[in-house]
Amino acid sequence: QQQVKQSPQSLIVQKGGISIINCAYENTAFDYFPWYQQFPGKGPALLIAIRPDVSEKKEGRFTISFNKSAKQFSLHIMDSQPGDSATYFCAARRGGGSARQLTFGSGTQLTVLP
Amino acid sequence: KAGVTQTPRYLIKTRGQQVTLSCSPISGHRSVSWYQQTPGQGLQFLFEYFSETQRNKGNFPGRFSGRQFSNSRSEMNVSTLELGDSALYLCASSYGTGSGEQYFGPGTRLTVT
Numbered sequence: 491q492q493q494v495k496q497s498p499q500s501l502i503v504q505k506g507g508i509s510i511i512n513c514a515y516e517n518t519a520f521d522y523f524p525w526y527q528q529f530p531g532k533g534p535a536l537l538i539a540i541r542p543d544v545s546e547k548k549e550g551r552f553t554i555s556f557n558k559s560a561k562q563f564s565l566h567i568m569d570s571q572p573g574d575s576a577t578y579f580c581a582a583r584r585g586g587g588s589a590r591q592l593t594f595g596s597g598t599q600l601t602v603l604p
Numbered sequence: 605k606a607g608v609t610q611t612p613r614y615l616i617k618t619r620g621q622q623v624t625l626s627c628s629p630i631s632g633h634r635s636v637s638w639y640q641q642t643p644g645q646g647l648q649f650l651f652e653y654f655s656e657t658q659r660n661k662g663n664f665p666g667r668f669s670g671r672q673f674s675n676s677r678s679e680m681n682v683s684t685l686e687l688g689d690s691a692l693y694l695c696a697s698s699y700g701t702g703s704g705e706q707y708f709g710p711g712t713r714l715t716v717t
Binding site: 579595 | 649
């Protein structure tokens, strides 16, 4: 019930293309869904996050699409750039109580070719 | 505002030893969470502290422990190190337990030989 499944494991996109990473969850108690970007040798950096009361959130070239009924959410990177090459993690957090732990997906290694 | 800082950045220890890692959260943040990152298991939650109290603990053996000080700085300790403890240990801070945004530090790379 705590698992978050992420796909694909790796993704290669041409510069200017759209990168799409998908995540699915089982636990309907999750109420907060962030995406993190991690470069080699660095900690994960918060990219964008969404709550289940909205179906889409856009920040610059990054968009989260959320489908509550399907229990799926995805990250779209528009006009992908070589500088976007990194590992991306989706995550989910259970609502209520004092526990604020994040459950992470397994990560997607994105390579954007110049 | 300075980000989350972790010390040391790299550490090499021998099996059976113990290690202490330190984390200083973003100024004003009172919650600190620790995660272990390995290629095989990914990012796994260790524990969370808020106001010097452990609020939640992940599925790790008792060799992993932590604490938080009154200034919100946190330490985690691993005793009787095993080869499988080699990992990147990440600390994340947030304003409170009600805040969704967690900000990660650069991590401490622990190698156990």
